[in-house]
Amino acid sequence: MDIYLLEAIINGILLGGVLALLALGLNLIFGVIDVVWICYADIVMCGMYAIFFLYAQYHVPLPLAFLIAIIGIAALGILVHLFIIAPVLDSAPINQLLATGGLLFFLQSFATLLFGTDFRNIGVRLPVLEVATIYVSFARLIAFAVALIGAVALYVFLKRTYIGTAIRAISQDREIVGLMGVDQRRIYLVVSGIGGALAGLAACLLALQYDVHPFIGNTFGPVIFMICVLGGLGNMIGGFIAAFVISQIIAIGGYYSSTELSYVFAFTFFIVLMFIRPRGLFAP
Amino acid sequence: MTPMLSLATVSAAYGSFQALFGVSLDVARGEAVGVIGPNGAGKTTLMRVISGILPMRDGTMSIEGREIGGLPAHRVVEQGIAHVPENRRLFPRLSVEENLRIGAFIPSARARFAEQLDWVYQLFPRLKERRGQPAGTMSGGEQQMCAIARALMSKPKVLLMDEPSAGLAPIVVQQVFELVHRIRAEGLTVLIVEQNVQQVLDVVDRAYLLEVGAIKLSGTAAELKGNSFIREAYMGL
Amino acid sequence: MNLNHVLWAVGLAILIALPFLAPPYFLHLVIQILIWAFIYTAWSLMGRFGFVSFGHGAFLGVGAYVPALLWNYYGLTPWLGIPLGVAGAVLLAIVVGYPCFRRRVVGHYFALVTLALSQVVLLSLVAARDITGGSLGFTQKAVGHSWYALQFPEKGYFYVIAVLLWLAGLAAWRSIDRGIGREALEAISEDEDAAAAVGIDVMRQKMRVTIVSAALTAVGGAIYGQYVMYLNPETVSGIAVSLQIVFAAIAGGVYSLLGPSVGSLLTLSLTEGLRVWFGTDYIGAANTIYGILLVLCIIFMPQGIVGSLQGMRRRGAIAKPLVTLDRQSATRRPSSAAQ
Ligand SMILES: Nc1ncnc2c1ncn2[C@@H]1O[C@H](COP(=O)(O)OP(=O)(O)OP(=O)(O)O)[C@@H](O)[C@H]1O
Ligand SMILES: [Mg+2]
Numbered sequence: 001m002d003i004y005l006l007e008a009i010i011n012g013i014l015l016g017g018v019l020a021l022l023a024l025g026l027n028l029i030f031g032v033i034d035v036v037w038i039c040y041a042d043i044v045m046c047g048m049y050a051i052f053f054l055y056a057q058y059h060v061p062l063p064l065a066f067l068i069a070i071i072g073i074a075a076l077g078i079l080v081h082l083f084i085i086a087p088v089l090d091s092a093p094i095n096q097l098l099a100t101g102g103l104l105f106f107l108q109s110f111a112t113l114l115f116g117t118d119f120r121n122i123g124v125r126l127p128v129l130e131v132a133t134i135y136v137s138f139a140r141l142i143a144f145a146v147a148l149i150g151a152v153a154l155y156v157f158l159k160r161t162y163i164g165t166a167i168r169a170i171s172q173d174r175e176i177v178g179l180m181g182v183d184q185r186r187i188y189l190v191v192s193g194i195g196g197a198l199a200g201l202a203a204c205l206l207a208l209q210y211d212v213h214p215f216i217g218n219t220f221g222p223v224i225f226m227i228c229v230l231g232g233l234g235n236m237i238g239g240f241i242a243a244f245v246i247s248q249i250i251a252i253g254g255y256y257s258s259t260e261l262s263y264v265f266a267f268t269f270f271i272v273l274m275f276i277r278p279r280g281l282f283a284p
Numbered sequence: 285m286t287p288m289l290s291l292a293t294v295s296a297a298y299g300s301f302q303a304l305f306g307v308s309l310d311v312a313r314g315e316a317v318g319v320i321g322p323n324g325a326g327k328t329t330l331m332r333v334i335s336g337i338l339p340m341r342d343g344t345m346s347i348e349g350r351e352i353g354g355l356p357a358h359r360v361v362e363q364g365i366a367h368v369p370e371n372r373r374l375f376p377r378l379s380v381e382e383n384l385r386i387g388a389f390i391p392s393a394r395a396r397f398a399e400q401l402d403w404v405y406q407l408f409p410r411l412k413e414r415r416g417q418p419a420g421t422m423s424g425g426e427q428q429m430c431a432i433a434r435a436l437m438s439k440p441k442v443l444l445m446d447e448p449s450a451g452l453a454p455i456v457v458q459q460v461f462e463l464v465h466r467i468r469a470e471g472l473t474v475l476i477v478e479q480n481v482q483q484v485l486d487v488v489d490r491a492y493l494l495e496v497g498a499i500k501l502s503g504t505a506a507e508l509k510g511n512s513f514i515r516e517a518y519m520g521l
Numbered sequence: 522m523n524l525n526h527v528l529w530a531v532g533l534a535i536l537i538a539l540p541f542l543a544p545p546y547f548l549h550l551v552i553q554i555l556i557w558a559f560i561y562t563a564w565s566l567m568g569r570f571g572f573v574s575f576g577h578g579a580f581l582g583v584g585a586y587v588p589a590l591l592w593n594y595y596g597l598t599p600w601l602g603i604p605l606g607v608a609g610a611v612l613l614a615i616v617v618g619y620p621c622f623r624r625r626v627v628g629h630y631f632a633l634v635t636l637a638l639s640q641v642v643l644l645s646l647v648a649a650r651d652i653t654g655g656s657l658g659f660t661q662k663a664v665g666h667s668w669y670a671l672q673f674p675e676k677g678y679f680y681v682i683a684v685l686l687w688l689a690g691l692a693a694w695r696s697i698d699r700g701i702g703r704e705a706l707e708a709i710s711e712d713e714d715a716a717a718a719v720g721i722d723v724m725r726q727k728m729r730v731t732i733v734s735a736a737l738t739a740v741g742g743a744i745y746g747q748y749v750m751y752l753n754p755e756t757v758s759g760i761a762v763s764l765q766i767v768f769a770a771i772a773g774g775v776y777s778l779l780g781p782s783v784g785s786l787l788t789l790s791l792t793e794g795l796r797v798w799f800g801t802d803y804i805g806a807a808n809t810i811y812g813i814l815l816v817l818c819i820i821f822m823p824q825g826i827v828g829s830l831q832g833m834r835r836r837g838a839i840a841k842p843l844v845t846l847d848r849q850s851a852t853r854r855p856s857s858a859a860q
Pocket of ligand 1: 298301303321322323324325326327328329330370
């Protein structure tokens with residue numbers, strides 16, 4: 001097999017890790033709160049800026065910068081819920097979609113206002129590994145490993161803790177969880193916080209690989225929705241697998257053509273698949 | 285002595301449709317009380333109002349003298365009221381044991397989860413066999429047991445049961461009613477809604493007849509069993 | 522003659538007088554408002570029946586790029602190029618719409634599938650950078666005043682075109698609103714199965730309104746392109762434009778004839794006003810405020826602006842949600858289910 005193709009495939013798998021992490025966050029929020037955060041990728045953008053400024057500008061040690069970003073974005077997630085989602089919880093689903101769409105608009109423009117449209121890089125150069133003449137970016141490898149760890153941690157949390165069980169239960173019967181002593185509003189806040197923390201974690205991993213600019217969310221935001229829908233909205237395991245399917249299409253497509261066309265392939269694949277399986281790849 | 289559960293002139297509505305009109309009822313400690321009535325009388329509504337999933341419009345409601353009217357559902361559970369909802373409403377994709385775990389969500393119940401789980405498994409050995417199975421895949425009878433067990437996990441003082449015998453085979457219905465006896469023996473107070481009038485009057489001490497959202501009649505089980513109106517309209521005798 | 526007629530007469534009089542009175546910059550703004558009002562009205566033909574499409578960026582992009590490219594490369598007159606672009610958009614609408622409706626892709630799923638469609642068009646335009654200039658965009662070859670090329674350096678011509686276009690859009694809205702199809706479509710958006718059960722041809726109704734909506738959007742894209750003489754993938758396709766369309770239409774109100782136009786008037790004058798106000802020193806400030814206002818509007822005026830005003834006029838009338846997604850998604854929420 002062509003060595004460069006193999007390299008593309010491996011990088012695709014590694015990219016899939018981060019996308020899977022983001023899909024997990026979005027699916028968690030959708031599964032529990034029943035709202036699609038159109039602005040999810042832009043919240044990741046906020047995290048990337050936070051890391052950039054903390055580390056590159058104010059010379060906070062990188063691990064500490066990461067930690068602050070994760071906590072900060074988790075808090076942002078909670079604020080988004082409190083101020084934007086909570087008021088429209090009983091509105092038509094399209095209003096909810098649009099409220100977060102308005103936030104997308106706001107975040108992108110506000111970032112432009114504050115930071116301009118320059119591309120900024122935190123300037124951490126991680127080595128490129130060479131394994132049997134295949135080049136693999138170390139940053140991607142780390143990202144992949146951390147994304148997997150994050151996913152497993154989330155799984156354990158959902159499986160083993162009371163709150164985690166309540167989170168899984170609430171999407172199955174929203175009304176009856178109250179009878180178990182579960183405060184729905186509190187669960188929503190916890191979930192928004194976790195969704196934010198996952199976005200913050202993804203921001204750390206992406207900041208190692210990409211420049212940050214106000215519109216970076218537009219490049220991978222739509223891909224994340226697509227992954228979630230493909231896996232079945234709210235189905236976390238489905239989304240996790242779909243992330244790797246899509247990232248492979250993007251990686252291999254990019255190898256044979258251009259980056260944009262590889263995304264065109266991925267989106268087209270998605271549209272066609274929706275016709276074959278309208279409720280996602282893994283719907284029963 | 286203050287009653288365990290006490291409702292005074294409670295009203296409730298779905299939007300502009302009023303479903304309960306000034307309902308008053310008392311349940312003494314350790315007592316089992318039934319609520320009977322035709323379809324659409326508001327029995328389920330009454331249960332929902334007590335457990336706080338449907339806000340009360342008017343009236344007062346208390347447990348052991350502590351006011352609970354207006355509390356949200358998750359706070360009512362903490363006061364010691366557990367509700368076995370109509371149609372069981374298990375979390376179908378969670379396992380039996382996970383359903384039980386979520387029944388013990390409130391802090392006081394978490395602390396003695398293991399102890400409570402033992403007790404519940406002892407009451408329902410069948411559930412222990414099926415602990416890992418998704419609750420939605422069990423038989424109707426098993427699901428009803430699981431729903432009752434889930435409510436017991438919070439170690440309630442008062443158990444509200446909404447038509448626990450609905451849709452079950454006669455032999456299982458029998459088991460459900462026997463269970464009410466055993467639960468009472470453990471010192472719980474029970475308020476039970478039933479269509480199975482004849483059988484429920486065998487297990488409760490007293491009962492209320494609810495019609496069109498208002499109490500029409502109440503009395504001891506023996507009195508109601510002897511009441512000609514009840515016999516004709518609800519027992520088909 | 523009632524108040525409504527008077528208002529219409531006054532409005533038309535203003536529209537006729539405008540090109541003679543208004544300074545060119547102002548006229549430029551009005552032309553844009555009218556063209557976008559037409560596009561938003563076209564979107565609302567679907568939106569009001571619960572088909573919330575985020576794919577109109579795709580139709581707009583195809584409608585704008587096809588005639589412009591044909592003109593630049595083959596010198597083909599827009600009089601032929603525009604119909605070809607519209608045909609392309611309609612084809613796209615059929616290719617995506619038909620299976621969507623057949624396979625019951627509804628609610629969130631429909632919104633996200635159509636969103637993918639607008640991304641496909643955006644990214645294709647960028648990828649074909651040898652032809653389209655990619656994300657830098659491209660300028661149509663200018664030939665001065667020409668009916669053949671549909672190019673008019675004087676704003677007056679495009680003003681007339683924009684007014685006619687806008688009126689045509691309103692006429693289309695009205696004809697669907699008054700037509701027999703309306704009840705059928707409302708029934709479908711209430712409950713598709715029930716609609717089918719009473720003999721409504723669900724597919725036909727959905728396809729019809731989708732095709733009309735896509736075609737008009739493509740026309741709007743084409744005229745926009747002819748007017749500004751510069752196309753950029755980001756301004757006529759992709760998620761951002763789709764969101765812009767959905768926002769403005771809904772902010773104005775999709776259940777009333779003038780709702781989408783009010784949406785266009787308000788959003789465009791707002792962004793323009795903010796842009797002038799902040800100048801070039803604060804790039805992003807205008808859109809920041811715009812974003813905040815959008816969110817506030819959605820939270821506090823869920824009926825859209827026109828809808829809310831009408832709601833105030835006849836208080837007590839049962840409020841319609843701003844747009845209802847198909848029932849399948851509405852009933853996903855078990856919280857309201859009876860126990
Ligand atoms: N969610 C709801 N929204 C509107 N009306 C409701 C709702 N739930 C119940 N109702 C109405 O309230 C009245 C009482 O209903 P409820 O479910 O309490 O009756 P019930 O006595 O439990 O009947 P059944 O024996 O059939 O269970 C009925 O007329 C019913 O239609
Ligand atoms: Mg009932």
